[in-house]
Amino acid sequence: MADQQISFAVITGASSGIGFELARCCAEAGADIVIASDTAEIFEAADRLKPTGVKVEAVQADLSTISGVDELYARVRQFGRQPDALIANAGRGLGQGFLDEDFSDIRRVIDTNITGTIYFLHKFGRDLVQRGDGRILITGSIAGVIPGAFQAVYNGSKAFLDSFAYALRNEIKESGVTVTVLMPGPTDTDFFETAGLTDTKLGTEKKADPAKVAKEGFEAMLRGDGHEVTGFANKMQVMMARFAPDSMLAEQHRKIAEPGSARH
Numbered sequence: 001m002a003d004q005q006i007s008f009a010v011i012t013g014a015s016s017g018i019g020f021e022l023a024r025c026c027a028e029a030g031a032d033i034v035i036a037s038d039t040a041e042i043f044e045a046a047d048r049l050k051p052t053g054v055k056v057e058a059v060q061a062d063l064s065t066i067s068g069v070d071e072l073y074a075r076v077r078q079f080g081r082q083p084d085a086l087i088a089n090a091g092r093g094l095g096q097g098f099l100d101e102d103f104s105d106i107r108r109v110i111d112t113n114i115t116g117t118i119y120f121l122h123k124f125g126r127d128l129v130q131r132g133d134g135r136i137l138i139t140g141s142i143a144g145v146i147p148g149a150f151q152a153v154y155n156g157s158k159a160f161l162d163s164f165a166y167a168l169r170n171e172i173k174e175s176g177v178t179v180t181v182l183m184p185g186p187t188d189t190d191f192f193e194t195a196g197l198t199d200t201k202l203g204t205e206k207k208a209d210p211a212k213v214a215k216e217g218f219e220a221m222l223r224g225d226g227h228e229v230t231g232f233a234n235k236m237q238v239m240m241a242r243f244a245p246d247s248m249l250a251e252q253h254r255k256i257a258e259p260g261s262a263r264h
């Protein structure tokens with residue numbers, strides 16, 4: 001399949017990290033962009049992207065809620081053009097043992113990573129498919145293939161997205177719209193601090209550059225690939241996870257994600 005050119009992209013979770021870099025990839029490819037996130041940091045991100053010369057619109061909305069996604073949809077419609085690329089990247093992690101976490105925090109992970117993401121794709125995806133050509137990129141994770149002891153809800157949410165992406169890809173395969181799932185490994189962003197993972201091995205180990213991760217994901221999206229596992233070590237990890245027993249994978253994850261594991 002030939003690489004698609006894109007002219008107008010919507011990117012969620014673009015105030016920092018991988019999402020910001022994905023927005024930069026779109027802008028540097030000449031696409032106008034609408035970027036969204038939950039905090040006012042999205043406006044600073046927009047200021048940093050404006051020198052690329054494309055139109056940049058920032059929307060502050062809580063995308064873990066139906067009303068937040070509706071607000072984003074309304075703002076994109078004001079552009080007067082339909083997007084030809086949707087990048088569903090907003091997400092958050094959560095460390096600690098499941099029973100030690102506040103349920104409100106657990107709920108926020110599920111509402112952001114799953115409910116908000118699939119509502120975004122449902123709302124915008126119908127228009128894209130009707131349009132008859134375009135690209136969808138979903139930020140999943142290699143966490144989705146590993147039962148994540150001490151990050152159980154997060155890894156479960158990414159297992160949902162990794163699986164959902166391939167199912168949607170298949171359902172709309174005749175539409176001219178492709179679905180790609182980006183599956184990064186540990187990447188150097190605010191994620192670990194937000195998730196409370198700074199005293200874990202996972203939080204303190206060497207991580208990938210978000211710009212490199214985003215570039216690989218963006219290029220895979222343009223090619224219309226099914227998925228992109230970034231980096232050689234992550235590719236090996238995903239391959240091994242397909243054969244290793246789940247109990248072993250959970251035990252390995254415990255060693256890197258258990259609170260205090262950074263000190264052992």
Ligand SMILES: NC(=O)c1ccc[n+]([C@@H]2O[C@H](COP(=O)([O-])OP(=O)(O)OC[C@H]3O[C@@H](n4cnc5c(N)ncnc54)[C@H](OP(=O)(O)O)[C@@H]3O)[C@@H](O)[C@H]2O)c1
Pocket residue numbers: 012013014015016017018019036037038039040041042061062063064065089090091092093112139140141142183184185186187188189190191192194210
């Ligand atoms: N870093 C990693 O190791 C890694 C590995 C695999 C996959 N991922 C995935 O990559 C994606 C981006 O994460 P990141 O690593 O780049 O971390 P990050 O820098 O913390 O970025 C997360 C982004 O999501 C936004 N967000 C979170 N909750 C939101 C909400 N309710 N409504 C709207 N926006 C919301 C944040 O915006 P605000 O701060 O403005 O709320 C921010 O822009 C996530 O889906 C994450 O699961 C990360």
